[in-house]
Amino acid sequence: MATELHRQVNSLAGELEKGKAGGESGEVAVRVRSLTRSFDGRPVIDDLQLDVKPGEFVALLGRSGCGKSTLLRVLAGLDREIEGEVLVPRRKAVAFQAPRLMPWKRVWRNVLLGLPGRPGRAVAEQALTEVGLGHRLDAWPKTLSGGEAQRASLARALVREPDLLLLDEPFGALDALTRITAQQLVAELWQRRGCAVLLVTHDVEEALLLADRVLVMDGGVIAHQVRVDRDRPRDIADPLLAALRTELLDRLGVQAPEPAVHKVA
C-alpha cells in the first residue's frame, strides 16, 4: 500500500515539476486530496483537502496534537506513509522550531548542507546576508543566539530557492522581542521571494499579522478558515483583525485575552 502511494505522490510531484500544475496564476503550489495519515490505526489526518496558491501565505492553527506537524512533514516529503494525493513543488524547504544546525560545521557550511552540485561559500553568504547574518559566516552554531540560529535555519531554507516554504513554529522558542523581529524578517523574505508559505503556529495574532489565510485544523481536517484581507503592515488592533482573532480563538476553544499591540512589516 505505502509503495503504491509513494508512486502516486511522486508522479504528482513530477507533474508539478513539468509545470502542469504550478507557477501560473489560478494554479496551485499545494494540492492535497483525501489525505489520511494514521498512527497505530488511529487517523490523525482524516480525509483532508487543502489547496495553496503559488505565492500565498497560509497559517495553520490547531490544538496541540491535532496533526499540524504531521501535515507539514507530509508536505515536506518527510512522511510518506499516507493515503490520498499530495501535490507539492519539487523546490521546497522546511524550517523547524529547533534550528537543527550541525554543531561541528561552521554556519555557512550548515546553510549548504544537503544541497546538490557543490555550491560555493558565496551562495551561503548571499542567503545569510539576506537574513542579516552576513557577518557570522564562519561562526560555530553554538556561538549563535537563539534568534541568530533561527535566522541561519531560514537561510538554509532560502538557499534552496523554494517555491514552497514550510515553517513549523519557527518562532516558538524565541523571546517576545526576537520573535517580532523574526516575524518581520519572514514577512520581508516572503514579499521579496514570492514563494508560497505554510506556517504552523500556536499564535493566533502571529497568524493574523502574517498570513493571507488562516486555517484551523481539528478532527483530522481543515475545520475552519478565514481570509485576512488587509494590506501589510497590519495592526492587531485593526477591527477586522480583532474580529477574526475572536472568531479563531472561539474555534480553538480558547477564551480571548487582551491583544498585545504590535505591527509586522
Ligand SMILES: Nc1ncnc2c1ncn2[C@@H]1O[C@H](COP(=O)(O)OP(=O)(O)OP(=O)(O)O)[C@@H](O)[C@H]1O
Ligand atoms: N511518529 C509517530 N508515531 C506515533 N504517533 C505520532 C507520531 N507522530 C505524531 N504522532 C501523534 O499524532 C498526533 C499529532 O501529532 P502532531 O505532532 O502532528 O501534532 P501537532 O498538532 O503538531 O501538535 P503540537 O501543536 O503539540 O506540536 C499526536 O497525537 C501524536 O502523538
